[in-house]
Amino acid sequence: MSNERRTTTHDQKLEARLACLEELFVRFAQTGTVENTLGHGFDSVTHHLCAMNNRLESIAAELTPLRTLSGTPVPLTEEDQANLYSMSRALARPVFKQKSLPVDARPVPYIGDGKHTTTDIYLIENRSTAP
Amino acid sequence: MIPQLVTRITQGVPANVPNPGDPALPGKSPEQAALQVLTADPYDLMLHMEQVWDTFNPWAPNPPPAGPARRALWAGGAFNRYAPNDHPAWDHLGYSYVLENTRAVQILRRVVREYRAGERLGIPSVATQRWLDATEVLLFGAANPIAPWLSTSAVRHDPEAVRRNAYWRMFGMDLAFGNEDNGPPAYERAAASNAGFVRLFEELLFELWQAIANIKNQIGPNNADQDRIFRLVEELRLMLRSRRQLQLLAREELAAATALGWAELTLLTDTPVVVDLKAEATSAANRLKLMGDRVGLPSHSRSAAFFSMAAELSIFLRNIESSVLNESNIALLYDAAANPPPPANNLAEISRRVITEWSAATGKDLKSRSRPVETTATRRRVAIR
Numbered sequence: 047m048s049n050e051r052r053t054t055t056h057d058q059k060l061e062a063r064l065a066c067l068e069e070l071f072v073r074f075a076q077t078g079t080v081e082n083t084l085g086h087g088f089d090s091v092t093h094h095l096c097a098m099n100n101r102l103e104s105i106a107a108e109l110t111p112l113r114t115l116s117g118t119p120v121p122l123t124e125e126d127q128a129n130l131y132s133m134s135r136a137l138a139r140p141v142f143k144q145k146s147l148p149v150d151a152r153p154v155p156y157i158g159d160g161k162h163t164t165t166d167i168y169l170i171e172n173r174s175t176a177p
Numbered sequence: 178m179i180p181q182l183v184t185r186i187t188q189g190v191p192a193n194v195p196n197p198g199d200p201a202l203p204g205k206s207p208e209q210a211a212l213q214v215l216t217a218d219p220y221d222l223m224l225h226m227e228q229v230w231d232t233f234n235p236w237a238p239n240p241p242p243a244g245p246a247r248r249a250l251w252a253g254g255a256f257n258r259y260a261p262n263d264h265p266a267w268d269h270l271g272y273s274y275v276l277e278n279t280r281a282v283q284i285l286r287r288v289v290r291e292y293r294a295g296e297r298l299g300i301p302s303v304a305t306q307r308w309l310d311a312t313e314v315l316l317f318g319a320a321n322p323i324a325p326w327l328s329t330s331a332v333r334h335d336p337e338a339v340r341r342n343a344y345w346r347m348f349g350m351d352l353a354f355g356n357e358d359n360g361p362p363a364y365e366r367a368a369a370s371n372a373g374f375v376r377l378f379e380e381l382l383f384e385l386w387q388a389i390a391n392i393k394n395q396i397g398p399n400n401a402d403q404d405r406i407f408r409l410v411e412e413l414r415l416m417l418r419s420r421r422q423l424q425l426l427a428r429e430e431l432a433a434a435t436a437l438g439w440a441e442l443t444l445l446t447d448t449p450v451v452v453d454l455k456a457e458a459t460s461a462a463n464r465l466k467l468m469g470d471r472v473g474l475p476s477h478s479r480s481a482a483f484f485s486m487a488a489e490l491s492i493f494l495r496n497i498e499s500s501v502l503n504e505s506n507i508a509l510l511y512d513a514a515a516n517p518p519p520p521a522n523n524l525a526e527i528s529r530r531v532i533t534e535w536s537a538a539t540g541k542d543l544k545s546r547s548r549p550v551e552t553t554a555t556r557r558r559v560a561i562r
Binding site: 119120122126127130132133134136137138139140143144145147149 | 180181183184187206207208209210211212215261262263264265266268302303304445446447448449452457459488491492495496499500501503505506508509512514515516517520521522
């Protein structure tokens with residue numbers, strides 16, 4: 047009698063464990079399905095993106111002739127081009143890099159104070175205070 | 178003429194130019210070149226002016242203006258070897274007009290008067306005293322051995338009145354202010370003037386803005402009208418050339434460009450007179466404002482826009498007036514990528530600058546308009562019965 051009761055209790059424990067294992071197995075199976083679904087979903091999105099990218103590239107290639115409509119140098123005759131460059135050179139102006147000019151100022155004595163330097167009239171360039 | 182001379186000095190001159198055996202002149206920094214010009218003997222500057230005028234040869238193929246005596250004189254000048262190779266080597270009258278609107282000349286007149294009359298502004302340095310010598314000659318008609326290039330005489334003795342007359346004839350516009358005492362300006366208003374210039378010019382700027390705004394537009398509605406731009410350019414060219422027949426106004430233009438070029442160079446950096454007047458600043462417009470404050474004459478409130486567009490407006494008008502622009506290459510005016518590479522000016526970038534600064538200076542919105550300007554239609558011959 048006691049042996050029968052022990053066997054029944056043991057079977058119940060085994061059944062509980064089997065049920066637990068079964069539940070775990072089902073869960074694993076379900077998780078695999080979700081992963082599969084996600085994987086398939088991403089694969090599908092990637093596929094669509096690739097297709098869209100290819101389509102955009104083909105559109106860009108088809109529009110290339112339109113882009114070249116602007117930005118192409120206009121045809122100029124040799125004479126017109128020469129005139130254009132000549133006017134540009136004729137009106138070229140300086141670009142200053144510094145804010146002030148390099149003035150070389152020297153003290154000027156009063157009349158009668160020390161020797162007064164005479165001017166060399168032939169050194170025209172030296173009239174400027176530029177170094 | 179003045180900025181261009183500074184540029185030629187920075188570039189230097191190769192050996193054997195203009196005469197065999199001439200040594201090479203090395204180029205200088207822009208600052209050194211500017212100082213050389215600002216402290217030069219005014220007589221040297223005048224001789225160079227004569228040289229620039231003669232090498233331009235305004236009445237070609239007729240004989241050039243200068244005789245042998247005058248040529249012999251400039252051969253001994255300090256700037257003789259910096260003669261230009263490309264002509265005309267001075268700015269368009271439009272450059273002088275916008276710069277004069279800053280009131281720079283009238284402010285410099287007061288500066289000269291104050292320095293010559295007393296010591297209220299302080300003691301001018303040696304470099305400033307040289308600048309005063311040249312300014313009195315170049316801008317205010319001080320006696321000098323060669324006067325004709327100033328375009329003044331006993332018949333028309335006031336240089337400002339001569340310039341106002343030229344502005345009126347070329348652009349149908351007066352300056353934004355009266356004389357120095359704010360009275361009405363006295364000058365001769367010629368009957369023949371380009372009174373329709375401003376409307377036509379602003380219409381062109383409007384159409385150019387439309388073209389520039391649509392330059393990348395390949396699919397939407399495009400308001401750019403290339404044919405209309407060309408028609409407006411053609412109209413402007415005909416209008417400006419009608420005042421230029423047989424090189425009329427060329428000498429006045431050179432004199433004006435020299436005077437205003439001198440004023441601009443004076444204000445472009447902290448030059449000796451700017452330093453002496455304690456008017457150091459970061460821009461020409463601010464320097465002029467401070468100088469005006471020192472002598473009690475306010476500069477134009479929109480001077481910054483005038484200074485910013487002066488050089489570009491000169492190039493813009495020169496090209497419009499020339500025969501370079503035609504139906505096949507009119508895109509040069511609005512398509513930056515269509516322009517040839519440097520050193521040629523990029524006319525599209527110049528157009529954009531003129532549009533921006535003209536709008537700022539006049540306060541007009543060039544991106545909208547009430548109605549289009551009518552260009553002159555070609556008259557058709559009709560048989561009369």
